[in-house]
Amino acid sequence: CTHYLFIVVVAVxxxxxxxxxxxxxxxxxxxxxxxxxFSISQTLMLAVxxxxxxxxxxxPGTATYYGLIMTVYTWVAKGAWFALGYPYDFIxxxxxxxxxxxxxxxxxATKRNKHSLILFGGVxxxxxxxxxxMVNLITVADPLETAFKYPRPTLPPYMTPIEPQVGKFYxxxxxxxxxxxxxxxxxxxxxxxxxxxx
Numbered sequence: 610c611t612h613y614l615f616i617v618v619v620a621v622x623x624x625x626x627x628x629x630x631x632x633x634x635x636x637x638x639x640x641x642x643x644x645x646x647f648s649i650s651q652t653l654m655l656a657v658x659x660x661x662x663x664x665x666x667x668x669p670g671t672a673t674y675y676g677l678i679m680t681v682y683t684w685v686a687k688g689a690w691f692a693l694g695y696p697y698d699f700i701x702x703x704x705x706x707x708x709x710x711x712x713x714x715x716x717x718a719t720k721r722n723k724h725s726l727i728l729f730g731g732v733x734x735x736x737x738x739x740x741x742x743m744v745n746l747i748t749v750a751d752p753l754e755t756a757f758k759y760p761r762p763t764l765p766p767y768m769t770p771i772e773p774q775v776g777k778f779y780x781x782x783x784x785x786x787x788x789x790x791x792x793x794x795x796x797x798x799x800x801x802x803x804x805x806x807x
Contacts, residue, residue, distance in 0.1 A: 617678055642782070644739075644742070644743075645782045645786040645789070648739040648786035648790060649786060649790055649793060651705065652708075652734060652790045652794050652797065653793070653794075653797050655675075655705050655709060655734060655738065656731060656734050656735075656794050657798070657804075659675045659676060659709055659712055660672070660726065660727070660730070660731075660797075660800075660802050661801040661802070661804045662674075663675075663712065663713070663716055663726070664726070664801070664802045664805050667721060669714075669716050669717035669721070670713055671713070672710075676705040676706045677706060680705050680706055704738075704744060707737060707741050708733070708734045708738045708741060711730065711733040711734060712726070712730040712733065712798075715729040715733055716730060723802055726802065727798045731794040731795035731798035732791045734794045735792065735793060735795070736791045739786030739787045739790060743783050
């Protein structure tokens with residue numbers, strides 16, 4: 610019981626570190642570039658924490674449990690944006706659960722093989738998270754218009770979006786995020802597993 614409470618604590622703190630990682634719409638001028646960078650940051654927090662607890666307990670499903678805590682806690686925290694007056698369909702929530710499920714699946718399908726978890730699970734998480742996260746951008750109603758109508762209150766006037774700029778990652782943010790994630794997430798997952806041996 611105590612150990613699962615620790616999972617909650619780590620998942621909550623992971624969420625705090627990535628709490629704004631879904632708010633790339635707020636960075637209207639560089640939304641697509643921010644999407645790529647933030648997708649990788651979310652992959653890091655998910656892969657390291659989930660792999661650590663998955664290999665510690667040895668129970669497939671722990672990664673999904675970890676992702677669920679992060680997701681629910683984010684929903685609660687994003688309520689702050691709603692309280693500030695933003696419309697609810699403008700609150701972007703990172704989608705961790707499908708990627709966490711794939712991590713569990715890789716661990717379960719290979720009969721709890723840690724190396725397969727690192728290689729297959731890491732690649733699956735890295736490639737899938739930007740894809741699932743794109744759902745956020747698709748479902749948010751007219752991001753540019755909303756950004757003008759509801760400027761982020763913490764931004765000074767000179768940083769309020771004026772017109773959309775094309776970032777150098779604009780052409781394919783999902784492909785770039787998935788490509789970088791597929792490589793980096795293997796290292797992230799390996800780090801999560803390694804934490805059990807220290």
